Amino acid sequence: MQTDDHEEIEPTALGQPEKSPAITLESDDSEPEYPNIENTASAAFQSRLTADKLSELEEKHFPDVASSEDADKASEFLYIRNRILQLWLQSPRVELTLEDIFPRLENPYDGADKLLVSKVYAYLRRYGYINFGMFKNVNANPESKKLKVVVIGAGMAGLAAARQLQSFGATVVVIEARDRVGGRMATFRKGPYIADLGAMVVTGLGGNPITVISRQIKMELHKIKQDCPLFETGGHRVPKERDILVEKEFNKLLEATAFLSHELEVGEIDGEPLSLGKSFELIIQLQQKRVKEDQIKHLTAVQDCYCKLKLTVKKLVDIEAKMKQYSEDIKRAIQSAGGQESTDVTIEFEIRSKKRDLKLLMSEYAQLDQQKTFLETRLVSLEENPPTDVYLSSKDRQLLDWHLANLEFANAADLDNLSLRHWNQDDAFEFNGNHLVVRNGYSVVPEAFAEGLNIQLEKAVRAIKYSKEGCTVLTQSTKDESIKAAFECDAVLCTLPLGVLKQEIATPVISFAPELPKWKTDAIGRMGYGNLNKVVMCFEKPFWHKDSANASPPEQDEPNVKSKKRNLFGHVAATTASRGELFLFWSLYRAPVLLALIAGKASDVAEQIGDDFILSRTLAVLKAIYGTENVPEPKHFHITRWRSDPWAKGSYSYVSTASSGDDYDIMAKPVYPHGGAEGEEPARLFFAGEHTNRNYPATVHGALLSGFREAGRIAETFLGDLSATGQAELDKMNSTT
Incomplete structure (x- = not known):
C-alpha cells in the first residue's frame, strides 16, 4: 500500500505517531463506557452466551449435563462456566489458571467436582472464551505438541487462530503475501497523521471480544458522535426538519421491504431473486x-x-x-x-x-x-389542499438516495445485489453500546497479535496439497518469483478473503489438490463480496467544525452549532447513480484528518479513475460547502483501491440475492481429504475469516471469533477431546501443589 507520494505506510508496534510539525490536535472528550462485569450473568452476556442455558457447542461437549434430568447438574455447570468467565473478564491482562479458580468458587459450588471444573476451564480456553489476546503467562510455556499448522493469511482471523494454537503447544507458521500483517486492517501513518484505510469502527463494546483486547493493549477508543448534518451539492445545509422527514420516510420504506419479504413472502419477480434495491424502487413506484x-x-x-x-x-x-x-x-x-x-x-x-x-x-x-x-x-x-403531485420531490429523492448510500456503505454492496430476505440476517447479534474509533489506529490490534508468532511475510501461496497423511503448502516470494518454499504440516487453516477465493474459482492462482469440493465452491460463488473505498486527506488544521459558508443562522435547538466538533457530515449527491460518491466525511482522529467514503457503484467506478481527479473532485465538494478560501490543499492524501488489491479483491462479504446465512456456515466447514466425512478421518483443510461467521460477518470481531473457533476445532481434531484435556489440566495443577 502506498501514499500519494509513494512512501510506504509504516505501522509502528503500538501505533504511536512520530514527532511532528505544529498542527492542531483535538482533545479526547468522548471516552468509552466499558461494560460492567458485576455478576456472573453479565460475564456470560459479555461472552455472547446465555447465562442460564447451555449453548449448542456446550451441549455437544457436555452431553451428560445437557441430557440430565437433574436441574442441579445444569445449574452447577452454568455457575462454574459463568464464574470462570467473570474471573477472566475482571483481569484479562493475566492468564487465568485452574489454581486461581477453585478458591474463588462461591457457596454452594465451592465444593464442585474438580474434574468438571477442569473440563469447563479447558473448554473455555480451547474455544477462545478465556485466556485470549495479549496477557501475561503465569504458567511456563505449554508443552510442545507434535501438531504443526500452517495458517494462510496474517489478517485478524489468521493471527487469532495462530496465537491460540501456539498457546496450545502447536508449531504454527503464518504465511502472508503482504509486507505487513493485518490484511484489511491497514492504518495510514505519516508523522502525526493517522487514518484507518480498511476496518475502522468498533461496533459497540457490550459482548465484543475487542473489549478485552482494548484492556490488554493501548487502544485509544473514542466515541463517534452521531450528529451528521447533510449538505447539498451546492453547499447549502439540508434543513433539519426536511432531513428528519425524509429519514422517517426511508425507515418506512425499509419496514415495507421487510413486510414484503417476511409477511407477504415475496422473494422473486419473473423467476429472478428480488434484491433489496429493486424492492425499494418497486415500493417507491407503488x-x-x-x-x-x-x-x-x-x-x-x-x-x-x-x-x-x-x-x-x-x-x-x-x-x-x-x-x-x-x-x-x-x-x-x-x-x-x-x-x-x-x-x-x-x-x-x-x-x-x-x-x-x-x-x-x-x-x-x-x-x-x-x-x-x-x-x-x-x-x-x-x-x-390538493394532494402532492409527486411522492418525492427531486431534492427529497436526493436525500433518500443519501440514506440508501449509507446502507450501501454498511453492507459494502450495491443494493441491487443484496438479498431482500437475508441481507440483515445478523442483526439480532449486534453488540450493545456506542460505536467507537481507535484513534491510534486499528492496526495496533493485529500488530500486537503478531508478536511472538512465526510469520513469513511476502510469500504468496501457490499450492495447497492435503491428504490423509498430512499437508504441504507451496509458496513463492512476491519480491523474487524464483524463490520458492514448501511447508509440511498436519493441518492448513485458510483465511484468504472471500474475494480472493472467488478469484480462485474464476482464474485460479492457488492450486488445491485435491480440488475444493463442489459444495464449497458453490457457496463461494453464491456469496457476495463488496467494495468500499476512502479518500484520506491530512490538513494543518480543521475547517469543518462549523456550518457551511452558505449556511443559514443556527437553528433554535442548536445554538452552538458553529462551534461543535463534528465526527461526521454528509454530502448529498445530485443523482441516484452517483449517490455513493463522497457521500460521507469522517473526522475521527486527534490530528486534522478527513476521510471521505465512496460506496456502492461509485466505489468500483472510482478505482478506474486517477488519484488527482478523485482528490480534485473531493476538494471541490468541500469548497462548495465551506468556501474556496477556507479549504486548502491537503499536506498528504491517500486513496484506497480495495477491489484492485490482489490480496483482498474487495472489502467484506454480504448476503447476495443468490445466497443466505447458510452459506456462511458452509464456508466455515472444514474439508476432508478425498471427500471423506467427519469421523472417518481427520479434516486437513480448515477455513476462517469474517466470511465464515454467520452471526458476525463483515467485522473485525467476526474474523477474530472465527479464528478462535477454528483454533478450537483444530485442537479438538488433533490434540484430544476435552475430557482428556481437562484431566491433564487437573493433573498438572495437582503436580505443582
Missing part, C-alpha cells in the same frame, strides 16, 4: 402510483362537489322563483277579498294552501342553502 391515484380521487371529488353545488344552486333558484310566485298568488287572493278574511270558502282554501306550500318551500330552501354552504366550504378546502 407510492408514486398511489400519489397519482390520490390526485385522480381529488379531481373526482372536486368535480363531484362542483356538480352537486351547481345542482343545489339550480334548485335554490327554482324554489326561489316558486316562493315568489306563491307570495304573489297569496297577495292577489287577499286583495281580491278586499284585504280582509274572505267569507268565500274557495278563496280562503286557496290562500291557506298557498301559505302551506310556501312554508314547505321555505323549509326546503333553508335545507338547500345549508347544503350549498357546506359544498362551497368543501370545494374551497379541496382547492386549497
Whole structure:
C-alpha cells in the first residue's frame, strides 16, 4: 500500500505517531463506557452466551449435563462456566489458571467436582472464551505438541487462530503475501497523521471480544458522535426538519421491504431473486402510483362537489322563483277579498294552501342553502389542499438516495445485489453500546497479535496439497518469483478473503489438490463480496467544525452549532447513480484528518479513475460547502483501491440475492481429504475469516471469533477431546501443589 507520494505506510508496534510539525490536535472528550462485569450473568452476556442455558457447542461437549434430568447438574455447570468467565473478564491482562479458580468458587459450588471444573476451564480456553489476546503467562510455556499448522493469511482471523494454537503447544507458521500483517486492517501513518484505510469502527463494546483486547493493549477508543448534518451539492445545509422527514420516510420504506419479504413472502419477480434495491424502487413506484391515484380521487371529488353545488344552486333558484310566485298568488287572493278574511270558502282554501306550500318551500330552501354552504366550504378546502403531485420531490429523492448510500456503505454492496430476505440476517447479534474509533489506529490490534508468532511475510501461496497423511503448502516470494518454499504440516487453516477465493474459482492462482469440493465452491460463488473505498486527506488544521459558508443562522435547538466538533457530515449527491460518491466525511482522529467514503457503484467506478481527479473532485465538494478560501490543499492524501488489491479483491462479504446465512456456515466447514466425512478421518483443510461467521460477518470481531473457533476445532481434531484435556489440566495443577 502506498501514499500519494509513494512512501510506504509504516505501522509502528503500538501505533504511536512520530514527532511532528505544529498542527492542531483535538482533545479526547468522548471516552468509552466499558461494560460492567458485576455478576456472573453479565460475564456470560459479555461472552455472547446465555447465562442460564447451555449453548449448542456446550451441549455437544457436555452431553451428560445437557441430557440430565437433574436441574442441579445444569445449574452447577452454568455457575462454574459463568464464574470462570467473570474471573477472566475482571483481569484479562493475566492468564487465568485452574489454581486461581477453585478458591474463588462461591457457596454452594465451592465444593464442585474438580474434574468438571477442569473440563469447563479447558473448554473455555480451547474455544477462545478465556485466556485470549495479549496477557501475561503465569504458567511456563505449554508443552510442545507434535501438531504443526500452517495458517494462510496474517489478517485478524489468521493471527487469532495462530496465537491460540501456539498457546496450545502447536508449531504454527503464518504465511502472508503482504509486507505487513493485518490484511484489511491497514492504518495510514505519516508523522502525526493517522487514518484507518480498511476496518475502522468498533461496533459497540457490550459482548465484543475487542473489549478485552482494548484492556490488554493501548487502544485509544473514542466515541463517534452521531450528529451528521447533510449538505447539498451546492453547499447549502439540508434543513433539519426536511432531513428528519425524509429519514422517517426511508425507515418506512425499509419496514415495507421487510413486510414484503417476511409477511407477504415475496422473494422473486419473473423467476429472478428480488434484491433489496429493486424492492425499494418497486415500493417507491407503488407510492408514486398511489400519489397519482390520490390526485385522480381529488379531481373526482372536486368535480363531484362542483356538480352537486351547481345542482343545489339550480334548485335554490327554482324554489326561489316558486316562493315568489306563491307570495304573489297569496297577495292577489287577499286583495281580491278586499284585504280582509274572505267569507268565500274557495278563496280562503286557496290562500291557506298557498301559505302551506310556501312554508314547505321555505323549509326546503333553508335545507338547500345549508347544503350549498357546506359544498362551497368543501370545494374551497379541496382547492386549497390538493394532494402532492409527486411522492418525492427531486431534492427529497436526493436525500433518500443519501440514506440508501449509507446502507450501501454498511453492507459494502450495491443494493441491487443484496438479498431482500437475508441481507440483515445478523442483526439480532449486534453488540450493545456506542460505536467507537481507535484513534491510534486499528492496526495496533493485529500488530500486537503478531508478536511472538512465526510469520513469513511476502510469500504468496501457490499450492495447497492435503491428504490423509498430512499437508504441504507451496509458496513463492512476491519480491523474487524464483524463490520458492514448501511447508509440511498436519493441518492448513485458510483465511484468504472471500474475494480472493472467488478469484480462485474464476482464474485460479492457488492450486488445491485435491480440488475444493463442489459444495464449497458453490457457496463461494453464491456469496457476495463488496467494495468500499476512502479518500484520506491530512490538513494543518480543521475547517469543518462549523456550518457551511452558505449556511443559514443556527437553528433554535442548536445554538452552538458553529462551534461543535463534528465526527461526521454528509454530502448529498445530485443523482441516484452517483449517490455513493463522497457521500460521507469522517473526522475521527486527534490530528486534522478527513476521510471521505465512496460506496456502492461509485466505489468500483472510482478505482478506474486517477488519484488527482478523485482528490480534485473531493476538494471541490468541500469548497462548495465551506468556501474556496477556507479549504486548502491537503499536506498528504491517500486513496484506497480495495477491489484492485490482489490480496483482498474487495472489502467484506454480504448476503447476495443468490445466497443466505447458510452459506456462511458452509464456508466455515472444514474439508476432508478425498471427500471423506467427519469421523472417518481427520479434516486437513480448515477455513476462517469474517466470511465464515454467520452471526458476525463483515467485522473485525467476526474474523477474530472465527479464528478462535477454528483454533478450537483444530485442537479438538488433533490434540484430544476435552475430557482428556481437562484431566491433564487437573493433573498438572495437582503436580505443582
